[in-house]
Amino acid sequence: MALAEGVSGRIAYKVHSTGVITPGVEPDFASDPGASGGQILRRVSSTLALSKDTYQSNEIRGDRQIVDFRHGVKRVQGNVSGELSPLTYADFFEAAFRGTWSAAVTASESDFTSVAADNASSKFMFGGGNPVTKGFRVGMVMRFTNLSDADNNTKNYLILGFGGTQNREVTVYPAPDTMTADSSFSVASIGKSLVNPSSGFVSRKYAIEIWNQDVDVARLFTECRCGGFNAQLPASGIGTVDFDFMGRNMTMYEDSAAPFFSAPAVETTTGVVAAVNGLLRASGQTIAVITGLNIQMQLSPSADPVVGSNLVPEIFLGRANVSGQLTAFFENADLINDFVNESEIELLAYLTTTSAANTPALTFYMPRVKLGGADLQTQGEGGQSITLPYQALKSTAVEASTGIASTTLQICDTEVV
Template identity: 45%
Template sequence: MSIGEGVQARLAYKKYASGVIIENELADSDADLGATGAQVLRRLQSTLDLKSTFNPSQEVREDQQVVDSRKGSNWVEGSISGEWSPETYADLFEASFRGTWAASVTGSETDFTSVTLNSAGTITFAAGDPVAKGFRVGYPVQFANLATAGNNGVNFTILAFGGTSNRTLTVFPAPITETADTAFTVTQKGKSLILPSRQADNVNRKFGFEHYHPDVSGGLYKLFTECRVGGFKLNMPAEGNCTIEHMVRGRFMETGTGGPFFTDPDPETDTGIFNSVNGLLRVHGSAAAVVTGITLNMDRKLTGTACQGQNFFPAIHVQKAEVGGQITMQLTGGTTFDDFKNETEIDLLSQLVTGSASNADSNIIYCPRIKLGSAINPLQGEAAQIVTADFTALKYVGSGAGIPQTTIQICDTTL
């Protein structure tokens, strides 16, 4: 008998064709999920497991012992964690948001007549309205066919709109100065995802996740069925790779031997891993150079309720999206304390890239409205003094140009 090794194990997943959970029956994995069309998922670990309540007898007996215990409802609970890379976790993000990745936006000289680029960090169109066209703060955009070759194929992140009809874009990185060019295309790179504003736009999704151990009993699998994804934890340290963890809750676990349930799944993605040393971090409208770490979490508090006559939950309930986190930074002044004391609403934009190339794959996280819940700065040690600020993200309800009406937006250039 062989003992299972972690390096041999495979984690794979697949979306069900329907996200509906039927309250009084479990899904048929062969018919409702199917063995083909799955995806191997990169991971650090998966803590998914089948849980159950146990109810030992409370009888008081003459022998002063417990002689019976009954098993209660089953459910699946745990999380899937990995080193954060673009594309890899797109399906799980979409499930947590209950939204849908939106297709990219494209424009050209037909929409804007001409474009002028300035090394001060601005791009200005001569006509049209890029916001009305669909461009937003936090979008990465690329130009093609510009006369200055160095401005083509660069991922410029939009930081703000200004000027007449929002035609002046503040961007990062700064472009090469170029006079008015009348032959070009400008395209949002990848897709964007926000929390839906209407109930009708919320989408329920459910997944099957498989742990496959090829070195145990000729192939042992554990298939976790009808799983909802209900939030994530993003960790962006000053040094080291960024990590991601998705919270999962499901209804049941099936097991089998002789091979995997998912046959011939698509291989793992091959995108690079994010490291916070590269990219951009902007807090309160300014690039931050002294931040030593950020965590950003979404919690949707997945729950289930036991009912009589069946040993599985009739539903997995997804609650509202609570978004928040923590920023740690070196002490340089009193702005953070003032923001905390005055309940000042600020923004947070983090662009994470997989390398130093101007068109490196990236994810851009944008929270247009956050409030600090603390600003802790104990006097300690002899090195740099650290401020720790917890924050809560809120839905943006203002009218700023090109700012999405959401609590959080993600853009992924690989989609």
């Protein structure tokens, strides 16, 4: 008899037809989500499991023994962990945000008349129009085509800020080649962007299957809501992400009935992000001494039982609480003063998969952050580190005039189409 090995575990998922949970009733899995299709997920590990409330009899008996133990309400709880890569976890980010990925922004000389570039100031300067009104935002990645300076074409430019008349001066990273005004070009944001919305929240639920192929046993976890994520970005190494889930039930499939999902789409092939590539900015300045960053969004899911059913009636999600921690080498007093003075700063992480000019990339942008501490311990002989926990807050900037999204967290993924 074979024993299950970890390498044999295939994780696949599919969205249910509706995000609504019906108290006391489960969907017919044959049609919702249905066995056809699905998506195989790249992963490192998973802790998804079915749990039940249990009740032990408190009766005091003459034989001084326990004679009853009962099962109660069921819940699915756990996480799925993987290495952070563009596109791979787009569905789960969307579920955690309770929003929808926004389409790319496209424009040309008909919108902006002309465009020039200046290497010293790291800016593109449009001759007309308003890029913010068009839909460009801080934290997006844009690319030009058909420019007279070929080195400025098909290259990722991370938008850092807008200025000048009608926001026509766009500060970017990396700095473009200096270029005189060109009146024949196209420009577009790459991929899609996602924000914590202020209204129009979308509820989603997923069926997630773990199939151990060597023993031909599959566990299908159904009506799972995403309760948040934790992205870890070490100073040297591969970025990782954990997604928390809470669901209603699990069904087992064995032998010829396994797996449940037939012919799911193959895994994504995008590269993973590594800390040596990309950029990290705080308070509008590029920071070269950060030794670690993590970004957490917690929705505090809950699933309270009701009388007469062993299924929870709903999986409730709370506020989008975005927080995390920075660690940095002690270089100067800036970050400590930001904590002491309760200053609001911004954090922008640009995470790339290669060093190519048009590399697939992810950005995480928190426009309004307050530090909750500045722990600087004097110890050892090497570099001294500061630990800086932070709380992200909803931006109060006027989006229409600043190009800063009115949100707590914005993600841009160049590979989401």
